[in-house]
Amino acid sequence: xxxxxxxxxxxxxxxxxxxxxxxxxxxxxxxxxxxxxxxxxxxxxxxxxxxxxxxxxxxxxxxxxxxxxxxxxxxxxxxxxxxxxxxxxxxxxxxxxxxxxxxxxxxxxxxxxxxxxxxxxxxxxxxxxxxxxxxxxxxxxxxxxxxxxxxxxxxxxxxxxxxxxxxxxxxxxxxxxxxxxxxxxxxxxxxxxxxxxxxxxxxxxxxxxxxxxxxxxxxxxxxxxxxxxxxxxxxxxxxxxxxxxxxxxxxxxxxxxxxxxxxxxxxxxxxxxxxxxxxxxxxxxxxxxxxxxxxxxxxxxxxxxxxxxxxxxxxxxxxxxxxxxxxxxxxxxxxxxxxxxxxxxxxxxx
Amino acid sequence: xxxxxxxxxxxxxxxxxxxxxxxxxxxxxxxxxxxxxxxxxxxxxxxxxxxxxxxxxxxxxxxxxxxxxxxxxxxxxxxxxxxxxxxxxxxxxxxxxxxxxxxxxxxxxxxxxxxxxxxxxxxxxxxxxxxxxxxxxxxxxxxxxxxxxxxxxxxxxxxxxxxxxxxxxxxxxxxxxxxxxxxxxxxxxxxxxxxxxxxxxxxxxxxxxxxxxxxxxxxxxxxxxxxxxxxxxxxxxxxxxxxxxxxxxxxxxxxxxxxxxxxxxxxxxxxxxxxxxxxxxxxxxxxxxxxxxxxxxxxxxxxxxxxxxxxxxxxxxxxxxxxxxxxxxxxxxxxxxxxxxxxxxxxxxxxxxxxxxxxxxxxxxxxxxxxxxxxxxxxxxxxxxxxxxxxxxxxxxxxxxxxxxxxxxxxxxxxxxxxxxxxxxxxxxxxxxxxxxxxxxxxxxxxxxxxxxxxxxxxxxxxxxxxxxxxxxxxxxxxxxxxxxxxxx
Numbered sequence: 001x002x003x004x005x006x007x008x009x010x011x012x013x014x015x016x017x018x019x020x021x022x023x024x025x026x027x028x029x030x031x032x033x034x035x036x037x038x039x040x041x042x043x044x045x046x047x048x049x050x051x052x053x054x055x056x057x058x059x060x061x062x063x064x065x066x067x068x069x070x071x072x073x074x075x076x077x078x079x080x081x082x083x084x085x086x087x088x089x090x091x092x093x094x095x096x097x098x099x100x101x102x103x104x105x106x107x108x109x110x111x112x113x114x115x116x117x118x119x120x121x122x123x124x125x126x127x128x129x130x131x132x133x134x135x136x137x138x139x140x141x142x143x144x145x146x147x148x149x150x151x152x153x154x155x156x157x158x159x160x161x162x163x164x165x166x167x168x169x170x171x172x173x174x175x176x177x178x179x180x181x182x183x184x185x186x187x188x189x190x191x192x193x194x195x196x197x198x199x200x201x202x203x204x205x206x207x208x209x210x211x212x213x214x215x216x217x218x219x220x221x222x223x224x225x226x227x228x229x230x231x232x233x234x235x236x237x238x239x240x241x242x243x244x245x246x247x248x249x250x251x252x253x254x255x256x257x258x259x260x261x262x263x264x265x266x267x268x269x270x271x272x273x274x275x276x277x278x279x280x281x282x283x284x285x286x287x288x289x290x291x292x293x294x295x296x297x298x299x300x301x302x303x304x305x306x307x308x309x310x311x312x313x314x315x316x317x318x319x320x321x322x323x324x325x326x327x328x329x330x331x332x333x334x335x336x337x338x339x340x341x342x343x344x345x346x347x348x349x350x
Numbered sequence: 351x352x353x354x355x356x357x358x359x360x361x362x363x364x365x366x367x368x369x370x371x372x373x374x375x376x377x378x379x380x381x382x383x384x385x386x387x388x389x390x391x392x393x394x395x396x397x398x399x400x401x402x403x404x405x406x407x408x409x410x411x412x413x414x415x416x417x418x419x420x421x422x423x424x425x426x427x428x429x430x431x432x433x434x435x436x437x438x439x440x441x442x443x444x445x446x447x448x449x450x451x452x453x454x455x456x457x458x459x460x461x462x463x464x465x466x467x468x469x470x471x472x473x474x475x476x477x478x479x480x481x482x483x484x485x486x487x488x489x490x491x492x493x494x495x496x497x498x499x500x501x502x503x504x505x506x507x508x509x510x511x512x513x514x515x516x517x518x519x520x521x522x523x524x525x526x527x528x529x530x531x532x533x534x535x536x537x538x539x540x541x542x543x544x545x546x547x548x549x550x551x552x553x554x555x556x557x558x559x560x561x562x563x564x565x566x567x568x569x570x571x572x573x574x575x576x577x578x579x580x581x582x583x584x585x586x587x588x589x590x591x592x593x594x595x596x597x598x599x600x601x602x603x604x605x606x607x608x609x610x611x612x613x614x615x616x617x618x619x620x621x622x623x624x625x626x627x628x629x630x631x632x633x634x635x636x637x638x639x640x641x642x643x644x645x646x647x648x649x650x651x652x653x654x655x656x657x658x659x660x661x662x663x664x665x666x667x668x669x670x671x672x673x674x675x676x677x678x679x680x681x682x683x684x685x686x687x688x689x690x691x692x693x694x695x696x697x698x699x700x701x702x703x704x705x706x707x708x709x710x711x712x713x714x715x716x717x718x719x720x721x722x723x724x725x726x727x728x729x730x731x732x733x734x735x736x737x738x739x740x741x742x743x744x745x746x747x748x749x750x751x752x753x754x755x756x757x758x759x760x761x762x763x764x765x766x767x768x769x770x771x772x773x774x775x776x777x778x779x780x781x782x783x784x785x786x787x788x789x790x791x792x793x794x795x796x797x798x799x800x801x802x803x804x805x806x807x808x809x810x811x812x813x814x815x816x817x818x819x820x821x822x823x824x825x826x827x828x829x830x831x832x833x834x835x836x837x838x839x
Contacts (some may be wrong), residue, residue: 097437233448235437239400243431244505245424245452290438 016288020301024079027305031075031312032067036319039063039071048072073210078202078311078325079304080213081266082276084220086303087296088262089277090284091224094231094292095255099285099340100166102277103142103263107172109274111145112138112260112267113198114176120194121183135212139264145172146256200273200326202311209269216265221300223258227251228292235290273307273326275333280306282340351376351541352397352509357406359396360565365404366392368565374558376508377539379532381552383576384562385586390545391513393562397543398429398511410509424452428507432514434498439485442478442497443469449504472503475530492523499527510534512544516551528555549603553577554595561585577601619747619799620705620714630682631659631698631716635797638688639747642757643795646675647691656689657795658682659718659743664695692743692793696720700836702828706817710803711750713814715821718743719829724772724786726779733781733790741789742768742829744822748798748814752805759808760796763815764822768792771826775834 032044039047047059047067089102103109115137118124126133153168184194224231230251233241242248266273280303281295288298307325310332314323353373360366366389374380384390395401397408399415408415410426418426428449436445449472450465473479476496486494495518502510510531516524532555534540546552552559553573561569561576563585569576579592582603589606617636625632638653648654658679675693676686696718703716720741725733744764752760769787779786808814 094437099437229448229451229454232440232444233451235440236434236445236448239395240429240431240434242400242420243398243424243427243429244448244501245421247420285438289444290440291444 013288013294016294016298017301020298020305024301024305024308027308027312028075028079031078031308032071034312034316035066035071037062037066039067043067069206073205073207074202074311075308077205077210077213077269078307080210080217081202081270081273082280082307082310083300083304084213084217084262084266085273085276086280086284086299086306087221087224088259088266089303090281090292090295090299091227091231091255091259092277093281094235094290094295095252095259096165097235097237098165099282100278100337102275102281103259103266104173104272104274104277105166105169105337106146107149107169107176108142108146108260108263109267109272110173110176110180112142112264113272114145114179115139115141115264116268117180117183117194117198121187131208131212135216135265135268137264138268139216139261142264142267143257143260145176146260148172198271199324200271200329201314201322201324202270202307203315203322205269213265213269216261220258220262220265221296223254223261225296227255227258228296231255231292231296232290235292271324271326273329275329275337276303276307276310278340279329279333279336282336351378351411352543353407353409353412354397355407355409357393357396357403357408359401359403359406360389360392361401366565367396367403369406370562370565370567371406372560372567372570374509374541374543376541377535379535379542379555379557380544381556381559381573382543382545382562383549383552383559384568387564388562388585389565390562392565394429394511394513394543394545398427399423421452424505424507426507427509427511428502428505430495430499430502430510430512430515432517434494436486439487441482442484442486442489443473443482445486445497446473446478446500446504449501452505468506469504472500475503476500491518492520495519495523495527507540509541509543512542514545514547516546516548524551531555549577549582553602554598554600574599574601577603579603618712618749619797620712621703624703624714624716626698626701628698629661631701631718633657633716633745633747635747637799639797640752640757640800641690641795641797642761643690643692643797644793645690645692645795646671646793647679647686648689654688654690654797656684657745657797658684658689658691659698659701659716659745660691660693661698662693662695666693666695690795690797692795694718694720694741694743695722696741696829696833697836700829700832702825702832704821704825706821708813708817711748711805711814713749713817713821714745714747715818715825716745716747717822717825717829719826720833721772721777721786721789721830723789723791724777724779725788725790726782726784727769727787729779729782729784730790742792742826744768744792744794744826746794746796746818746822748796748805750798750802750805750814751800752796752798752808752814756805756808756812756814757796757798759812760814760818761794761808763808763810763818764794764796766810767819767822768826771823771830775827775830777830 029041029044033039033041043059043063044067047064051068085103092101092106093099116134119134119137124133129136149168149172153165157164230246233244233246238248281299284299284302285295288294310328311325314325314328317323351374355371357370358365358368370393382390382393396403446469450469470479473482476499478493478496478500481489481493515527528551531542535542556573559573559576560567568585569581577592579590583590591604591606593602593604595602619635623633635655638655641654642651643649675691679686679689679691698718701716701718705714706712723741746760746764772787773785777786778784805814810819
């Protein structure tokens with residue numbers, strides 16, 4: 001049943017982009033429209049139109065305020081975080097030839113959290129970086145973490161089996177998680193703020209956070225998109241990629257750095273949101289094939305749309321209380337993770 | 351094309367390849383052999399640039415390998431891996447297209463019309479074009495191997511490196527692949543360097559072979575020189591025998607299994623195994639015998655266990671005697687493939703046999719003879735070449751091991767003894783009136799158990815030759831004598 005579907009996917013690239021873009025647009029409209037006060041879709045478009053062209057239309061000022069200052073930045077931030085995590089996950093999966101790899105399972109998100117919590121804990125502020133101190137530290141720590149995880153996995157098992165990498169990631173996640181707990185225990189104050197941030201949320205962040213993540217998202221995605229052919233080659237194995245003519249060492253480094261930039265920046269603005277980087281690339285690949293030239297940009301759209309919807313669900317499902325968004329992504333993601341793992345096992349047996 | 355000098359290298363500071371030097375020229379098909387762990391794959395990894403050597407140099411087209419970028423190298427060298435695995439299900443065309451990576455320029459690698467053309471061309475060449483839109487995991491092992499080959503060819507390489515390319519392939523695919531490779535080396539000047547597990551395939555297709563033994567070059571030469579029994583046996587630590595290929599001038603190596611001979615109890619071939627009736631003389635051997643014969647069925651060189659000398663009337667229709675004889679053997683309940691069958695018009699009770707023993711070996715000789723169509727070989731041009739059932743059929747069974755040389759010499763000795771017996775009996779060629787040397791349709795069989803003492807030669811003055819000479823001479827005299835008596839009566 002799936003085969004006919006997957007065979008068709010090859011010729012439907014334009015349709016794929018249209019579909020993904022439409023999905024993102026619909027998710028954004030829903031994200032802005034739905035809430036304690038609902039704003040009709042038509043009004044949203046008018047408000048944004050007016051804002052862009054500096055018009056003063058005849059609209060409810062409260063709606064304008066909700067859309068422009070609360071929901072629009074929240075939706076955009078959720079979109080950027082989702083896009084960052086999804087494209088980073090797609091890249092990690094291709095690089096490690098491992099459909100179970102993502103920033104969360106590899107422990108990179110935890111690494112970034114440690115960096116962020118350390119920054120908050122010691123009140124570090126780099127004079128030249130200002131607002132960017134937090135993401136820079138997150139990025140640095142995600143980068144260090146991915147290297148230690150991969151180094152450690154290679155030490156255990158030269159062939160770097162899927163399970164080894166995941167297990168190593170889990171070990172590091174737990175270890176880094178307890179480091180964070182330790183720091184939280186030591187702070188006492190600001191406790192709830194850090195925990196709330198850790199569980200992951202895009203609420204009440206405002207336009208400032210978008211300014212933080214946007215440049216990192218742009219740089220990271222750009223670097224990955226430049227390496228999409230190399231990712232195709234490397235999903236046949238590093239040796240094979242080298243034979244085909246890929247400078248594996250250099251390209252791998254660029255991809256790992258780009259992945260860390262994306263993860264670190266996403267964690268810095270929204271905390272650890274798990275499984276987006278796992279589920280989205282997987283579903284996108286299932287729909288439109290594994291070719292990274294298309295998989296990476298399509299994952300940006302689907303990842304963004306997915307996280308906007310997850311956030312919408314998180315804040316409306318038991319309204320007025322807000323769930324942490326990480327709860328929703330984990331509820332969706334963990335079962336998918338299980339299914340992938342099970343398919344891999346039965347494939348190997350069969 | 352490729353020059354390697356004093357190459358030493360391996361993993362984690364242990365030398366796997368030690369001081370290896372060789373060069374391969376354009377259009378050559380070069381095979382690398384060696385037992386497991388001898389460093390074949392390590393050597394190939396260094397040549398393909400994956401593994402940096404500890405010392406020594408590799409130069410390609412006159413420039414050191416290190417001076418090439420990964421892309422430049424991929425435009426010269428392509429590698430066909432032993433097996434390919436992909437994490438995700440790419441389509442065949444996507445996979446083959448990756449081979450164009452090294453030829454694409456610019457940040458986003460624009461796909462040109464030439465790329466498209468070459469991808470289709472190599473997919474046609476390797477016979478995977480019809481799968482272009484299929485997913486890799488839907489294909490069989492052999493098809494996937496061809497996709498990998500197409501990917502490597504899409505690189506438009508000048509040198510193709512292969513690691514046991516025929517592994518996991520069906521016999522026909524093995525042949526197709528190697529035929530193609532050989533063709534490309536001749537037609538397009540492609541240089542092929544390949545690791546082989548199968549010595550025989552290597553010997554058949556390669557221009558030169560390199561035999562590695564624990565990381566060092568044991569031998570490097572033409573297949574015939576490298577594939578020498580004692581050398582291969584020593585390097586691979588196993589017993590092996592070399593034989594010529596029946597159709598092409600290439601050596602073939604065969605394994606000698608340990609179990610045979612130890613398990614089957616050795617049984618002497620002697621007259622007690624002979625069954626003589628009006629219709630046939632038969633010998634059923636408890637084990638297969640190595641034979642060289644000119645029978646109607648099972649002739650040539652082979653292994654057989656049933657031996658039948660069948661009486662047929664003088665009016666036997668010989669138009670399709672081979673299949674008729676095979677049917678006859680089947681009717682008796684034997685496999686024609688395990689049987690050497692001969693025919694004679696002679697009455698079988700006139701057969702003569704003798705068992706002769708010598709230190710360490712023995713032979714059984716069985717002869718049926720009639721001289722109705724006797725011929726003097728030196729004047730045989732006066733005879734027409736029609737075939738009638740054979741009249742002097744000689745069987746020799748040797749309890750001992752014979753070299754091929756001894757087989758041939760045994761046949762010579764037997765023939766000489768037969769001719770001498772006819773001379774002694776003054777058997778004349780009816781057409782020329784001169785002394786005959788045999789009859790027009792004689793057959794001969796020499797069979798050996800290939801156990802016991804080994805005989806290198808079978809010439810007239812060797813121990814084997816002496817028994818053959820005596821046995822065949824005596825039996826022929828007796829058999830011809832009996833048949834003459836019958837004619838007189």
